[in-house]
Amino acid sequence: MTGAPLIEVEDLRIDLDDGERRVAAAEGVSFRISRGETFGLVGESGCGKSITALALIGLLRSPLSIGGGVIRFDGREIQHLSAAAQRDLRGNRIAMIFQEPMTALNPVSPVGRQIAEMFVLHKGKSWREANKLAVEALASVRVPAPERRVNDYPHQLSGGMRQRVMIAIALACGPDLLIADEPTTALDVTVQAEIIELMRNLCAQRGTAILMISHDLGLVANVCRRVAVMYAGRIVEERGSADIFRKPSHPYTQGLVDSLPRLGSRAALGRSRLKEIAGVVPAITNFPEGCRFNPRCAQATEMCRTTPPETDMLEAGGLVRCHHHA
Numbered sequence: 001m002t003g004a005p006l007i008e009v010e011d012l013r014i015d016l017d018d019g020e021r022r023v024a025a026a027e028g029v030s031f032r033i034s035r036g037e038t039f040g041l042v043g044e045s046g047c048g049k050s051i052t053a054l055a056l057i058g059l060l061r062s063p064l065s066i067g068g069g070v071i072r073f074d075g076r077e078i079q080h081l082s083a084a085a086q087r088d089l090r091g092n093r094i095a096m097i098f099q100e101p102m103t104a105l106n107p108v109s110p111v112g113r114q115i116a117e118m119f120v121l122h123k124g125k126s127w128r129e130a131n132k133l134a135v136e137a138l139a140s141v142r143v144p145a146p147e148r149r150v151n152d153y154p155h156q157l158s159g160g161m162r163q164r165v166m167i168a169i170a171l172a173c174g175p176d177l178l179i180a181d182e183p184t185t186a187l188d189v190t191v192q193a194e195i196i197e198l199m200r201n202l203c204a205q206r207g208t209a210i211l212m213i214s215h216d217l218g219l220v221a222n223v224c225r226r227v228a229v230m231y232a233g234r235i236v237e238e239r240g241s242a243d244i245f246r247k248p249s250h251p252y253t254q255g256l257v258d259s260l261p262r263l264g265s266r267a268a269l270g271r272s273r274l275k276e277i278a279g280v281v282p283a284i285t286n287f288p289e290g291c292r293f294n295p296r297c298a299q300a301t302e303m304c305r306t307t308p309p310e311t312d313m314l315e316a317g318g319l320v321r322c323h324h325h326a
């Protein structure tokens, strides 16, 4: 590990331009991830997690675009790289896996070929060599009988096996950063745990940093050392994973913690309902004045309705954006 961050996001703003006006879908987003570190981005659907990830890898497309701020990867500003250099960065140094592997995999190409392609395109290997490496890559993600499975098409594999193939493709070139956006949301719980364990182990062995994105705070805190909580396009709290559970500082984080089933609790046993956060995430075009969480917050005061809170450093370590933080 070196002291310099692997990726550094400073005051990032993402604009949505609907042809008539330009609004900020995300703003003031700042965080850093060191080499080999595990960092989570958590929040309900629509808070801006995925668009932040897409901005990091230069894949935002119209009507969304970067409206301000800086993204540095290994000291270089991503926005100022040529399209070819950005492509190279994506294949070689930053990889991404998504919720539904079927949309990322090519349905008419055997999975072995799709893995081998990474070695040919990004590492200059011959097809013969790349095919051998593809079998090894499938074995590394514990796909049984990899020498036969390389010939399978994506539809011949289960959801869990397809996600293993995606991990093999993502890690083929030995990236420095793996972005995992809801990687197991479509899978059932036991398969989910296996895939997370596999991803975590492989990245730890290879020193690959993870940016994990999910609506599930329990899952993210289990995998990541640090967690940033996002609400309505802003990071509202950033803490060490253990602290987030022990002493959440922002009322929104508190709400996310309260909505998690606890082992052995009545809710976990299905006998009572979990405590949900009342209300919904506002649409981008309708962010409230002041603190964006104020309409859903039991602690909101007049100041919360008029003045956006600044980011405060917490004595115990971490950051929070709330006028009345704990």
Ligand SMILES: Nc1ncnc2c1ncn2[C@@H]1O[C@H](COP(=O)(O)OP(=O)(O)OP(=O)(O)O)[C@@H](O)[C@H]1O
Pocket (backbone or CB within 6 Å): 016, 025, 043, 044, 045, 046, 047, 048, 049, 050, 051, 052, 062, 063, 064, 215, 283, 284
């Ligand atoms: N191509 C697009 N055009 C217009 N709005 C978009 C587009 N992509 C995302 N958005 C909007 O940007 C906001 C943030 O979306 P984003 O996908 O980042 O949320 P998220 O927190 O990742 O949630 P989810 O888990 O549902 O993907 C949402 O309000 C979404 O509707």
